[in-house]
Amino acid sequence: MDQATADLSYPPLFLTPRSHLDPTPQPTTFQPGPTLQVPLLDLQRLDTDLLFQSCKTLGLIRLTNHGVPPDLSDRLFALAKEILSRPFESKVSELADGAVKYFWGTPATLNLKEINWLEGLHVSVPALSSPASEAEFGEFRNLAIEYCDHMARIARTLFNTLAIDLNLDEEHTAAYLSESNGMFRAYRYPICPNPSSYLGMEAHTDSSVLTILNEDDIGGLQVLHENAWFNIMPVPGTLIVNLGDLIQVISDDRYNSVKHRVLASRGAERLSLGYFVFPQEDTVLHSSIYNPFTLKEFRAQVQEDIMKTGTKVGLKQFKKEKAVLSQ
Ligand SMILES: O=C(O)CCC(=O)C(=O)O
Numbered sequence: 001m002d003q004a005t006a007d008l009s010y011p012p013l014f015l016t017p018r019s020h021l022d023p024t025p026q027p028t029t030f031q032p033g034p035t036l037q038v039p040l041l042d043l044q045r046l047d048t049d050l051l052f053q054s055c056k057t058l059g060l061i062r063l064t065n066h067g068v069p070p071d072l073s074d075r076l077f078a079l080a081k082e083i084l085s086r087p088f089e090s091k092v093s094e095l096a097d098g099a100v101k102y103f104w105g106t107p108a109t110l111n112l113k114e115i116n117w118l119e120g121l122h123v124s125v126p127a128l129s130s131p132a133s134e135a136e137f138g139e140f141r142n143l144a145i146e147y148c149d150h151m152a153r154i155a156r157t158l159f160n161t162l163a164i165d166l167n168l169d170e171e172h173t174a175a176y177l178s179e180s181n182g183m184f185r186a187y188r189y190p191i192c193p194n195p196s197s198y199l200g201m202e203a204h205t206d207s208s209v210l211t212i213l214n215e216d217d218i219g220g221l222q223v224l225h226e227n228a229w230f231n232i233m234p235v236p237g238t239l240i241v242n243l244g245d246l247i248q249v250i251s252d253d254r255y256n257s258v259k260h261r262v263l264a265s266r267g268a269e270r271l272s273l274g275y276f277v278f279p280q281e282d283t284v285l286h287s288s289i290y291n292p293f294t295l296k297e298f299r300a301q302v303q304e305d306i307m308k309t310g311t312k313v314g315l316k317q318f319k320k321e322k323a324v325l326s327q
């Protein structure tokens with residue numbers, strides 16, 4: 001019996017032979033591509049030219065000297081792994097409607113058409129901070145709050161610097177990034193018996209302003225750059241920051257909300273932690289390329305598109321007509 005078959009913590013579908021899964025499988029066969037060196041930035045001494053340039057060309061940076069205690073990351077990874085290693089049925093029943101929600105097969109609340117070979121814990125930071133969640137999640141809650149405080153600090157530091165390049169005034173610099181509206185996820189990418197037929201997470205752009213990723217040493221993250229997929233190799237102790245759709249809007253498309261995906265794990269499970277930061281739900285985003293919209297409207301559109309098409313359509317839906325016609 002192989003490891004995947006033996007693991008009672010896996011969603012049952014992830015243990016089923018491929019022939020039982022999907023009557024009309026998509027013939028997605030991809031090979032791991034070449035590797036991309038992500039520009040490395042020291043958060044304590046930000047090279048602003050490199051930062052601005054990377055946001056335009058790649059939409060991705062790697063951070064070192066970010067001030068997150070290694071021990072905090074380690075403990076959070078270990079606890080997320082422990083929780084996700086519990087029996088599938090208990091994850092489903094015990095993490096259904098509290099501040100920490102279990103999901104599998106699709107990243108959290110999105111009902112995608114294709115099975116994504118992943119599972120995880122989804123946490124909205126405001127819910128986590130409510131006193132009601134205290135007793136429920138104990139240690140995980142405390143670690144996640146501490147970790148998200150660091151993520152919020154990093155996001156704010158970066159955004160305040162980017163605001164210079166984006167010519168944002170003080171009011172918009174404050175309003176376009178709301179640290180209190182963060183979202184945190186711990187992902188486990190289970191071993192996939194047929195990794196050339198599935199993705200750990202399908203190709204997408206993030207709906208955030210900024211996303212901060214922390215991964216273990218397994219690898220599998222890829223980004224689309226100049227129409228080709230590149231591997232992003234894990235570098236211990238660093239964080240990856242990718243730009244989301246909303247900063248692309250704020251920047252009038254000068255910045256790139258980078259398309260990325262995660263390969264299905266072959267020999268070993270992969271764990272990662274993702275932190276996503278947004279404006280408040282009702283803050284109106286202005287841009288010369290997109291019609292004004294709020295995060296609430298953007299999310300509603302994403303959900304509607306997924307219902308209709310099975311996948312996220314994203315920013316295209318908000319482009320001003322003129323901009324679409326002139327392309
Ligand atoms: O697990 C990863 O490295 C990427 C996760 C991701 O792209 C996301 O959560 O949007």
Ligand SMILES: [Fe+2]
Pocket residue numbers: 204205206211260
């Ligand atoms: Fe993502």
